[in-house]
Amino acid sequence: MTAKTRYFVIASLLVMFVGLGTGLVAFYVGFPATAFFNRDTPNELKYLPSTASLVGAVDVREIMTSDLRQRLRQAMGGEAQDNGRRQFQELTGINFETDIERIVACLDAAGAGNNGLVIARGTFDDVKIEALMREHGAQVQDYKGKRLIVAPRFGENDFGKFGNDNRSTPLTPPTILALTFMEPGLVAFGSSPLVQHAIDLHTAGGDSAATNEELVGHVRELEGGNAWVVGRFDVLRAKAKLPDIVANQLPPITWFGFRGHVDGGLQARITAEARDDESANMLRDVVRGFLALAKLQTTSKPEFQHFVQSLQLGGTGKTVSLSLDVPAQVFDALGAALPKPPAQSPQQ
Amino acid sequence: MFLALLVGAPMAIALAVRIVTITTGLPVVNGAGLSGPTLFGILIWLLFVRFIVPVLGVFYGTALIADEVDDKTITYLFTRPVPRAAVLVGKYFSYLACVGLLVLPSVIVVYFLVVPIGGQIGQAFPSLVADLGMLAVGLAAYGAVFALVGAQLKRPLIIGLVFAFGWESTVLLIPGYLKRLSVAYYLQALVPHAMPQDSSAISALLQVFQELPSVPTSLICLTAITIGALWLAGRAVETREYVLEQ
Numbered sequence: 001m002t003a004k005t006r007y008f009v010i011a012s013l014l015v016m017f018v019g020l021g022t023g024l025v026a027f028y029v030g031f032p033a034t035a036f037f038n039r040d041t042p043n044e045l046k047y048l049p050s051t052a053s054l055v056g057a058v059d060v061r062e063i064m065t066s067d068l069r070q071r072l073r074q075a076m077g078g079e080a081q082d083n084g085r086r087q088f089q090e091l092t093g094i095n096f097e098t099d100i101e102r103i104v105a106c107l108d109a110a111g112a113g114n115n116g117l118v119i120a121r122g123t124f125d126d127v128k129i130e131a132l133m134r135e136h137g138a139q140v141q142d143y144k145g146k147r148l149i150v151a152p153r154f155g156e157n158d159f160g161k162f163g164n165d166n167r168s169t170p171l172t173p174p175t176i177l178a179l180t181f182m183e184p185g186l187v188a189f190g191s192s193p194l195v196q197h198a199i200d201l202h203t204a205g206g207d208s209a210a211t212n213e214e215l216v217g218h219v220r221e222l223e224g225g226n227a228w229v230v231g232r233f234d235v236l237r238a239k240a241k242l243p244d245i246v247a248n249q250l251p252p253i254t255w256f257g258f259r260g261h262v263d264g265g266l267q268a269r270i271t272a273e274a275r276d277d278e279s280a281n282m283l284r285d286v287v288r289g290f291l292a293l294a295k296l297q298t299t300s301k302p303e304f305q306h307f308v309q310s311l312q313l314g315g316t317g318k319t320v321s322l323s324l325d326v327p328a329q330v331f332d333a334l335g336a337a338l339p340k341p342p343a344q345s346p347q348q
Numbered sequence: 349m350f351l352a353l354l355v356g357a358p359m360a361i362a363l364a365v366r367i368v369t370i371t372t373g374l375p376v377v378n379g380a381g382l383s384g385p386t387l388f389g390i391l392i393w394l395l396f397v398r399f400i401v402p403v404l405g406v407f408y409g410t411a412l413i414a415d416e417v418d419d420k421t422i423t424y425l426f427t428r429p430v431p432r433a434a435v436l437v438g439k440y441f442s443y444l445a446c447v448g449l450l451v452l453p454s455v456i457v458v459y460f461l462v463v464p465i466g467g468q469i470g471q472a473f474p475s476l477v478a479d480l481g482m483l484a485v486g487l488a489a490y491g492a493v494f495a496l497v498g499a500q501l502k503r504p505l506i507i508g509l510v511f512a513f514g515w516e517s518t519v520l521l522i523p524g525y526l527k528r529l530s531v532a533y534y535l536q537a538l539v540p541h542a543m544p545q546d547s548s549a550i551s552a553l554l555q556v557f558q559e560l561p562s563v564p565t566s567l568i569c570l571t572a573i574t575i576g577a578l579w580l581a582g583r584a585v586e587t588r589e590y591v592l593e594q
Contacts, residue, residue, distance in 0.1 A: 012449035020477075026470030215469055221383065256395035269383075277478075314386040317475035321386065 384465035405490025433582030
């Protein structure tokens with residue numbers, strides 16, 4: 001063996017051993033490659049419980065000022081939407097078009113009932129919001145030095161009447177909701193136990209969604225959009241108590257994620273982590289079949305062709321991903337197909 | 349030079365992608381962000397599985413015997429006190445070691461350059477191991493098939509190229525059982541990544557009728573192809589009379 005050959009063999013083996021060793025350590029210890037790069041997750045994650053089954057965030061300001069939102073507003077009756085927004089503002093003192101910058105929300109399906117929590121960052125009129133909530137039967141309590149505005153059954157009779165919703169049945173089962181101002185410009189709103197937990201985390205720290213490495217790992221994979229959702233599909237499915245015949249048809253997915261970027265259109269990426277590689281391959285086959293069908297179906301509909309052609313199936317190992325790009329023309333076509341709602345006057 | 353280009357190109361592409369993403373963020377395809385693991389899958393599929401592995405198989409597999417014939421050095425090997433087939437098998441294993449030490453580290457370097465872009469090394473590690481295994485099996489199968497071509501035919505390089513980039517690509521597009529007579533059919537079932545698609549109607553139809561063998565079936569068939577081709581190549585070397593041109 002010549003010296004050159006010897007060096008080549010040594011270098012190759014070194015690369016393989018170091019590479020595989022690093023990968024193996026990363027696989028077992030969970031050392032993220034992103035440790036080299038500081039990519040921020042929302043700060044609000046540290047107020048969400050570590051057991052959250054579904055976490056999402058929306059850059060409300062960016063979406064509200066996007067072209068797409070303006071188009072949808074025109075297509076779906078801007079006046080009716082304005083009425084809904086006005087009613088919400090009268091009820092809560094919050095104008096969600098201008099006051100809210102960002103929302104981070106979670107659903108904790110671990111306990112009994114559905115516990116949800118919304119952390120909103122923006123500009124809020126604390127006094128007005130508290131006064132309006134008290135008008136609707138809320139009571140103010142003190143919890144670890146924070147004012148906790150508790151509203152039993154809040155939302156049952158109030159939120160059901162928004163916009164053109166004339167349903168007589170309540171939207172949600174009775175839930176004790178609470179609201180607190182964590183710090184200037186940061187509101188926590190949701191089920192009372194989770195709001196109290198958020199106050200605990202704010203004052204004393206502890207295990208939160210931000211310390212849940214697995215969750216944070218999935219959140220980091222979704223960077224780049226102005227709205228995202230990450231959730232435990234298996235936990236939510238178990239909580240939903242679906243009939244066996246339906247549950248058996250659902251693919252064996254553990255985690256799922258959605259990342260969307262709303263501007264002139266919608267660019268999105270949906271990811272699903274299957275139980276194993278075989279399940280992921282099956283899921284890919286199913287999606288591939290649907291994509292093929294969609295491509296064949298839309299050959300005569302040019303307005304949908306760009307959307308269908310943008311559908312890209314991807315993913316490695318247990319992960320299945322679907323990227324899509326919905327251009328503004330698709331929303332225009334959908335908006336034109338929808339019946340225009342009658343405009344409501346503010347007095348109604 | 350040829351080897352350096354073949355193995356260095358994916359690393360250069362991965363490095364370029366990495367540098368570009370540092371300044372401009374993740375690449376966007378059809379309006380959707382491309383993640384590192386997805387990009388890695390595309391590189392594995394398009395560069396390694398569809399190009400580098402068959403090319404290495406063709407050039408070095410056919411050269412096992414054909415180069416010795418061309419250089420008129422085969423006489424020296426056949427006069428050794430070992431069976432002729434043993435010479436071929438020994439050269440085949442040296443081919444495996446060489447191409448393995450070239451391709452697999454290259455894949456690892458590409459992995460560490462590309463996957464951290466929006467992905468996690470630990471999370472995608474099983475797919476790296478599967479990729480390395482799949483490429484090793486592919487190199488072994490293609491090497492054995494082209495060793496047979498080199499031992500059996502007079503112009504093995506041309507036939508090998510036609511087989512690798514003509515037959516293998518074409519039969520995969522034809523519905524029916526013909527694709528089972530290719531190495532790529534069994535190899536693609538071992539690829540842990542979703543295959544990149546284009547948006548043509550042909551591609552859409554192919555996706556509907558796409559049929560892939562299971563992983564155990566693929567492994568069994570690839571092992572059978574490797575052993576069978578090596579055995580036939582050994583027999584050809586044992587029985588064939590190599591006439592050296594003067």
